[in-house]
Amino acid sequence: MFLSLGIESSCDETSVALLDGETVLASETYTQGIHARFGGVVPEIASRAHLQKIDRLCDAVCENTGKNLSDLDLVAVTDGPGLAGALLVGVSFALGIHQGFKIPVTGVHHLEGHICSIFLEPDPPLYPFLALTVSGGHTAIYLVREFGTYECLGQTVDDAAGEAFDKVGKMLGFPYPAGRLIEQEAACAQPPFDLRFPIARPSEDRIDFSFSGLKTAVKYHLNALNQKILQQQRPRICRAFQNAVVEALSGSLENAVARTGIQQIVVVGGVACNGALRAALHSRFGESVRFPRPANCTDNAAMIARAGYERFQRKMTTFPRMNPSRSLT
Ligand code: KG4
Ligand code: ZN
Numbered sequence: 598m599f600l601s602l603g604i605e606s607s608c609d610e611t612s613v614a615l616l617d618g619e620t621v622l623a624s625e626t627y628t629q630g631i632h633a634r635f636g637g638v639v640p641e642i643a644s645r646a647h648l649q650k651i652d653r654l655c656d657a658v659c660e661n662t663g664k665n666l667s668d669l670d671l672v673a674v675t676d677g678p679g680l681a682g683a684l685l686v687g688v689s690f691a692l693g694i695h696q697g698f699k700i701p702v703t704g705v706h707h708l709e710g711h712i713c714s715i716f717l718e719p720d721p722p723l724y725p726f727l728a729l730t731v732s733g734g735h736t737a738i739y740l741v742r743e744f745g746t747y748e749c750l751g752q753t754v755d756d757a758a759g760e761a762f763d764k765v766g767k768m769l770g771f772p773y774p775a776g777r778l779i780e781q782e783a784a785c786a787q788p789p790f791d792l793r794f795p796i797a798r799p800s801e802d803r804i805d806f807s808f809s810g811l812k813t814a815v816k817y818h819l820n821a822l823n824q825k826i827l828q829q830q831r832p833r834i835c836r837a838f839q840n841a842v843v844e845a846l847s848g849s850l851e852n853a854v855a856r857t858g859i860q861q862i863v864v865v866g867g868v869a870c871n872g873a874l875r876a877a878l879h880s881r882f883g884e885s886v887r888f889p890r891p892a893n894c895t896d897n898a899a900m901i902a903r904a905g906y907e908r909f910q911r912k913m914t915t916f917p918r919m920n921p922s923r924s925l926t
Contacts, residue, residue: 600664601671601909602655602694603902606647606687607679607707608734609638612898613654615662616906621717623661624899625654626892633772637763644682651690669700671914673905676704677923678734688919704917705904707896708735708925709747711865713907714889714900722861722887727853731846731874732866732896733759733774736806738853739925744907747925750853751804758842759868761808765815765838769831779835780871786832794818794841796848804849804856811841842868843877851881862886869894 598617605612609632614624629646632638659665674691677684688704695702712728715721725742727750736759737752756764759776766775769782794814797807815838819827827834850862862882868874870891878886893900908914 599670599906600668601673601902601906602658602666602669603898603900603905604651604672604674604687604691605707605710605896605898605901606651606683606690607675607677608683608896609643609646610896611647611650611654612896612901613651613658614898614902615658615664616899616902618906619716619903621899622664623658624897625657625661626897627654635773636767637773638680640680640682643680644686647683647686651686655690666694666700667698669694669698671905671909672700672702673705673902673908674702674917675707675710675901676917677706677920679707679921681919681921684919684921688917691917701909701914702917703905703908703914705901705908706923706925708737708739709745710900710904712739712741712747712863713904714865714893714897715863715887716903716907717893717899718887718889720887722863725859726861726863727850727857727859729846729850729862729864729869730866731758731864731868733757733763735866736808736846738804738849740853740857740859744911745913749926750856751800751806751849753806753808754799755807755809756812758806758808758846759866761812761842762868764812768816768819769827769834774867776868776871779839780873782832783836783839783873784832786836790833790836792818792833792837794837796841796845804852806845806849808842808845811838811845839871839873843871843874846874847877847881850878854882860885864888865894867895
């Protein structure tokens with residue numbers, strides 16, 4: 598038995614999970630719904646909400662598994678990137694356990710956690726593989742040759758894909774986070790499907806993404822509509838916007854496969870929950886593309902514990918140093 602406690606508090610999910618080796622014993626995630634009314638995450642409110650929940654989630658994980666903090670073999674905590682005050686809550690909590698019970702501790706990069714979320718699933722990929730990390734804060738394609746080695750092949754030059762979903766959602770009157778709501782609305786669209794939004798290709802040599810032009814195109818399209826027409830056309834607008842994001846992500850992945858010759862693809866992060874993206878990538882890449890189940894795509898502590906366990910086994914642990922803008926490469 599090797600017990601790893603994972604802690605994640607980089608944005609608006611407070612999450613604590615306990616793994617025995619590679620097996621998830623318990624995972625508790627609290628999503629801070631309070632940000633919906635503000636149209637986005639308010640950093641100070643997020644920090645306070647993490648503080649209010651983190652010890653209760655940790656208690657729940659211990660109670661559900663019958664384990665005590667003194668039984669732990671490792672504490673793994675997200676130490677960046679993310680919101681400074683939010684990260685600080687998780688890192689301080691982890692350091693408290695480390696100090697109080699003399700348990701080894703490691704910091705985990707949030708994106709390494711997302712990439713490791715695929716190893717929480719049955720039939721995980723073999724190295725090397727391409728990882729598309731697509732969330733509210735990040736959109737990038739990494740070449741992962743082995744655990745801990747990440748080569749960035751391209752990334753967004755402006756908004757992340759999830760951020761574009763959330764900002765377009767706000768323009769359309771959806772609460773934050775809007776990704777799932779846009780997907781649901783798009784599914785109600787009726788033909789004709791003639792509306793198209795532009796897909797930017799910011800660089801010829803790299804596989805970069807850009808979503809801010811798409812967001813502006815939606816904005817101009819909405820400005821030309823009155824409220825009544827907008828309500829009628831909302832599903833079609835959602836569908837056209839979602840198609841543009843899906844096309845940008847699929848095209849760049851195709852490019853990455855052609856350049857590297859690597860066929861295996863994993864898609865992780867909150868936007869990987871999107872059914873249209875899953876369907877499009879499965880139809881382009883067949884069984885060589887893998888997605889974690891939706892609960893493992895959005896922020897969670899099981900992926901952080903899993904990454905921490907991999908680090909511990911390879912003697913790659915690092916003392917947590919809260920760093921809001923830490924790069925993966
Ligand atoms: O990975 P995540 O939980 O947090 C970050 O690390 O950012 O991702 C959250 C993002 C939000 O932008 C949310 O709108 C988006 O993932 N998202 C979706 C869907 N579910 C969540 N985007 C599109 N379709 C979805 N079904
Ligand atoms: Zn994330």
